[in-house]
Amino acid sequence: MSFEYSVTYYAENNYENPVENAYWQFLIVPENNDTQELISVEIKNSLEAKSGFSQNGFGFQTIRINTSERFQKINFSATFKLKKISFNPFGQIPIFDIPSNYELVKSLNFKVDHEPYLRETKYTALPAGSENLFVFDTSISIFDNLQKLNKWVYLFIHFNTGVTHVNTLLEEIINNPEGVCQDFTHLFCALSKKNNIPTRYVSGYLHQGNGYFGDSQMHAWAEAYIPQVGWIGFDPTNNLLVNDNHIKVAHGKDYNDCSPLKGVVYSQGANKTSHFVEVQAEQ
Amino acid sequence: MNPEVKKPIFSSYINNPALFDEVFNTDGSAKNVYQTLLDLYGNHSIQDYVQLNNKAKSSFFNQGITFQVYDNKETQEKIFPFDLFPRIIDEDEWEIIERGAIQRSRALNLFLWDIYHDKKIIKDGIVPLDLISSSANYLHQMIGVDPPGGIYNHISGTDIIKHSDGNYYVLEDNIRCPSGVSYVICNRTALKRALFGVFNHYKTHSVTNYAENLLDILESVKPKGVDVPNCVVITPGMYNSAFYEHSYLAKAMGVELVEGRDLFVENDFVYMKTIRGPIKVDVIYRRVDDQYLDPLEFRADSSLGVPGLFAAYIKGNVCLANAPGTGVADDKAIYTYMPEIIKYYLDETPILNNVHTYHCSRPNELKYVLEHIHELVVKPVDEAGGYGISIGNRLSKAEIKVVQEEIKQNPRKYIAQPIMSLSVHPTYIDDSESFEQRHVDLRTFTLLGNNKEFVLKGGLSRVALKKGNLIVNSSQGGGSKDTWVLKK
Numbered sequence: 001m002s003f004e005y006s007v008t009y010y011a012e013n014n015y016e017n018p019v020e021n022a023y024w025q026f027l028i029v030p031e032n033n034d035t036q037e038l039i040s041v042e043i044k045n046s047l048e049a050k051s052g053f054s055q056n057g058f059g060f061q062t063i064r065i066n067t068s069e070r071f072q073k074i075n076f077s078a079t080f081k082l083k084k085i086s087f088n089p090f091g092q093i094p095i096f097d098i099p100s101n102y103e104l105v106k107s108l109n110f111k112v113d114h115e116p117y118l119r120e121t122k123y124t125a126l127p128a129g130s131e132n133l134f135v136f137d138t139s140i141s142i143f144d145n146l147q148k149l150n151k152w153v154y155l156f157i158h159f160n161t162g163v164t165h166v167n168t169l170l171e172e173i174i175n176n177p178e179g180v181c182q183d184f185t186h187l188f189c190a191l192s193k194k195n196n197i198p199t200r201y202v203s204g205y206l207h208q209g210n211g212y213f214g215d216s217q218m219h220a221w222a223e224a225y226i227p228q229v230g231w232i233g234f235d236p237t238n239n240l241l242v243n244d245n246h247i248k249v250a251h252g253k254d255y256n257d258c259s260p261l262k263g264v265v266y267s268q269g270a271n272k273t274s275h276f277v278e279v280q281a282e283q
Numbered sequence: 284m285n286p287e288v289k290k291p292i293f294s295s296y297i298n299n300p301a302l303f304d305e306v307f308n309t310d311g312s313a314k315n316v317y318q319t320l321l322d323l324y325g326n327h328s329i330q331d332y333v334q335l336n337n338k339a340k341s342s343f344f345n346q347g348i349t350f351q352v353y354d355n356k357e358t359q360e361k362i363f364p365f366d367l368f369p370r371i372i373d374e375d376e377w378e379i380i381e382r383g384a385i386q387r388s389r390a391l392n393l394f395l396w397d398i399y400h401d402k403k404i405i406k407d408g409i410v411p412l413d414l415i416s417s418s419a420n421y422l423h424q425m426i427g428v429d430p431p432g433g434i435y436n437h438i439s440g441t442d443i444i445k446h447s448d449g450n451y452y453v454l455e456d457n458i459r460c461p462s463g464v465s466y467v468i469c470n471r472t473a474l475k476r477a478l479f480g481v482f483n484h485y486k487t488h489s490v491t492n493y494a495e496n497l498l499d500i501l502e503s504v505k506p507k508g509v510d511v512p513n514c515v516v517i518t519p520g521m522y523n524s525a526f527y528e529h530s531y532l533a534k535a536m537g538v539e540l541v542e543g544r545d546l547f548v549e550n551d552f553v554y555m556k557t558i559r560g561p562i563k564v565d566v567i568y569r570r571v572d573d574q575y576l577d578p579l580e581f582r583a584d585s586s587l588g589v590p591g592l593f594a595a596y597i598k599g600n601v602c603l604a605n606a607p608g609t610g611v612a613d614d615k616a617i618y619t620y621m622p623e624i625i626k627y628y629l630d631e632t633p634i635l636n637n638v639h640t641y642h643c644s645r646p647n648e649l650k651y652v653l654e655h656i657h658e659l660v661v662k663p664v665d666e667a668g669g670y671g672i673s674i675g676n677r678l679s680k681a682e683i684k685v686v687q688e689e690i691k692q693n694p695r696k697y698i699a700q701p702i703m704s705l706s707v708h709p710t711y712i713d714d715s716e717s718f719e720q721r722h723v724d725l726r727t728f729t730l731l732g733n734n735k736e737f738v739l740k741g742g743l744s745r746v747a748l749k750k751g752n753l754i755v756n757s758s759q760g761g762g763s764k765d766t767w768v769l770k771k
Binding site: 025058 | 423
């Protein structure tokens, strides 16, 4: 069974002083994978500046915009239509050979192959003393541990917008456990990696129910590599396994690899950026 | 009338028998290759020499061949101190250096290919995983990327010393943006101008063919489908310490010197802005560090790079030399595995020796280092230009304590090596107006292209001008000498 979604991403940038020249890179296009298929993309901007597709360093599609006329304000929107294939996240879970799975994740070859997603990064570094916040119980499967971790992070952090920002590190979250999806995901990644499980940060969109309308942001969740299965998505903000309401855009080591908007703007002074997202299920 | 008393050039030279002098034997006689040179210089007095040397120096100033030294307070424009007494390397010794430098460059290139593809050397347990997983210079964006021609380190600068045992040792391999080659060529020009009559008595290899070989190498790694590639040199700009070199190399190769703002990317191709409209760029000799290359991919605050350049690179539409991510192999901790790396990929024994190295990341070696700091050189693994180096026998007890603490804080950051006794070379010292022994090293320049390789027959002999100083980097106030490699 499959159904269609329409996702719209809006961004508005205001600059204190006129901008002569600017480049933006949007990492917001839903990827094509086993569970989703991109049907169409429509891009608009208020300056009618040149836009085109490229890719980031990890191979995910990006939208590039380059302006060459003076401006102080630009509105940008992109609408994606995609088909999502309905799937049962539990459907692919086999009977695990538990001891050999734990042995595998400790082997050199495994660590070498998954090095990028086992490495500690700026956003997934745990402050001293908190390395053992969540230790795996090796009598149960890695998958079961990750589900427990998902719930643990969900209960540990209190969802609250406006407390944290894109540069918040885990030290702050652990001292004051309040934050948004990005913070939930970084903590999940950090603790999962501490238990030798390759884990990556995913950015994307979340469909929050039929007919849902209004102001929303991009979502973040994690994918962990489980022996015998492969990459499985965990959404610690909602204590969910990733399902057909999750529309993936990109993954990376942490937020830094997935930031939806990067810009190089030749101008002085302050600027204000706002963006929001609409996800609708097509009837 | 009393004629002014003229002192012969080496009349007050003191040959310390504890040091390895490259020119004089301990009995005061000259080594073979230097005999002719000394006979010729012997006709002149120290005053004649000073006069000639000053002329040569002013030619450096006039040509604007300067560099900047950074310290805490200010930056200063300086000329690279130079003296007219050359260093001579005979053909047999040179052959070893040349074969050794090529061997290392090839091995490093194969190592880089491996760690960005199958990572066999790590899986086979030769190089520890930690060395790449904790390296800030290991670029994940380069995993699985095939650089044009399969080349990562197109340009390598290998620093070599002659030890008091008479053997050559490699101190480090510089494969990010090694600089100094322009000084090699300028030193030669200045020396030939001042002393052609002396130079002429030796059959010395030319060094001016560097630029044409560099261009050949760059053209050999052109992107697929390009017939005659358009090459450029990208510089961080006129405030960079090596700006003179960037402009020299562009001019000598006959290609454009550009800054980031002179280039733009459209549809993943790179173009140069010109008054006749955009011109596509195919190969970029970049003298801008990885993190500044592309603000959309790396440091967003970089104004030195070109937005979109990295995507153009991984799509194979432009070649960058050296490839992004080569810095991981120029880490001083990787250096210590060079003998193993050469054996692993080439099945050869290293032609040039490595200096024995202790890894502070290994507990028992850390213990040795902490107990023997007074007889070791301690170096941070990821700094270039001689910054952060501690030489144990020059430290007070209190300073040793500080170094010990720093190492304990972050063992992975440090390696230690025995204090090597670099050879010395007679060097003209302004203050004493005479020749004195000074330590020297040699930076060699090796080029690697698609089925092409080249070692510059010559190099930058860097002299530590402070008496007894062992650090010869120009950023630490070193000088240089013209280096003659003799023909067979």
